Amino acid sequence: MCSEGRKSWDETQPVEWDSASETSRGPRSEETTREAGAQRTRQGRAQHIASQRASADIMPNLPQGPTMFIGHAAVAFAAKKAAPKTSLGTLMMAAQFIDLLWPVFLLLGLEHVRIDPGNTAVTPLDFYDYPFSHSLLMVVVWGLVFGGVYSAVRRYRAGAIALGLLVISHWVLDFLTHRPDLPLAPGSDIRVGLGLWDSVAATMIVEGLLFAVCVALYVQATKAIDRIGTFALWGLVTFLVVIYFMNILGPPPPDSDLIAYAGNASWLLVIWAYWIDKHRTVREPLLPHSTLP
Numbered sequence: 001m002c003s004e005g006r007k008s009w010d011e012t013q014p015v016e017w018d019s020a021s022e023t024s025r026g027p028r029s030e031e032t033t034r035e036a037g038a039q040r041t042r043q044g045r046a047q048h049i050a051s052q053r054a055s056a057d058i059m060p061n062l063p064q065g066p067t068m069f070i071g072h073a074a075v076a077f078a079a080k081k082a083a084p085k086t087s088l089g090t091l092m093m094a095a096q097f098i099d100l101l102w103p104v105f106l107l108l109g110l111e112h113v114r115i116d117p118g119n120t121a122v123t124p125l126d127f128y129d130y131p132f133s134h135s136l137l138m139v140v141v142w143g144l145v146f147g148g149v150y151s152a153v154r155r156y157r158a159g160a161i162a163l164g165l166l167v168i169s170h171w172v173l174d175f176l177t178h179r180p181d182l183p184l185a186p187g188s189d190i191r192v193g194l195g196l197w198d199s200v201a202a203t204m205i206v207e208g209l210l211f212a213v214c215v216a217l218y219v220q221a222t223k224a225i226d227r228i229g230t231f232a233l234w235g236l237v238t239f240l241v242v243i244y245f246m247n248i249l250g251p252p253p254p255d256s257d258l259i260a261y262a263g264n265a266s267w268l269l270v271i272w273a274y275w276i277d278k279h280r281t282v283r284e285p286l287l288p289h290s291t292l293p
């Protein structure tokens with residue numbers, strides 16, 4: 001498996017970060033020729049992005065998220081309509097589930113990521129090895145596990161189905177945005193991705209529209225039962241939008257360990273969503289107020 005080979009040279013030769021040229025110099029390997037062409041393209045893109053970012057020097061050095069988390073949060077909001085008795089927190093956990101596993105697998109050394117400015121216009125990360133969290137086969141397995149556990153505990157069919165589909169929706173959204181780096185199964189060399197992230201403008205239009213529509217659906221399906229229900233919701237929406245722009249405009253993270261630690265911050269969104277759900281109720285036509293975790 002090619003990732004095994006990469007793993008060994010990754011350990012011996014860590015990627016160097018050259019802030020002057022905004023390029024990363026990966027260690028040389030047998031793929032040198034093919035890589036060289038790709039590297040030149042990436043350097044071109046990196047310079048373009050560097051110029052975009054030069055005007056954003058005031059941005060704090062915030063580690064960039066692994067995926068279109070604003071899109072994943074969006075589908076969690078929308079799913080409340082399909083599973084009104086399931087808490088928004090659990091829906092958020094399912095939509096981000098494989099991104100919650102990913103930092104754990106990185107820290108355990110099971111999966112790997114490398115900093116590669118210009119990898120796409122939107123992210124400076126090269127997701128070259130993440131078969132257990134992000135291969136299609138494993139994501140379907142995680143979806144079944146998540147939905148199955150929920151069903152066993154809560155006995156709420158609509159919720160279990162929505163949660164399982166949310167876990168899988170993550171892969172579909174990643175497929176749309178990532179360059180072809182998503183494996184079909186662990187050990188498979190077939191990698192897919194439509195590469196929306198090659199264009200910052202297209203990404204912001206698609207993700208922005210998706211987010212706006214899904215938040216609108218959530219607002220339509222629920223109403224605040226006190227002031228916290230309003231402020232907590234709009235606080236989270238604002239927070240997601242601000243972090244989104246910081247991620248796109250901010251500098252790349254300094255090292256991949258930090259990416260793994262920062263990745264765990266996604267739990268904050270889950271906890272925040274549970275808090276929102278406690279202070280909002282589903283509107284009458286859908287259900288009288290009663291929410292399962």
Ligand SMILES: [Zn+2]
Nearest residue numbers: 067098099174
């Ligand atoms: Zn992901």
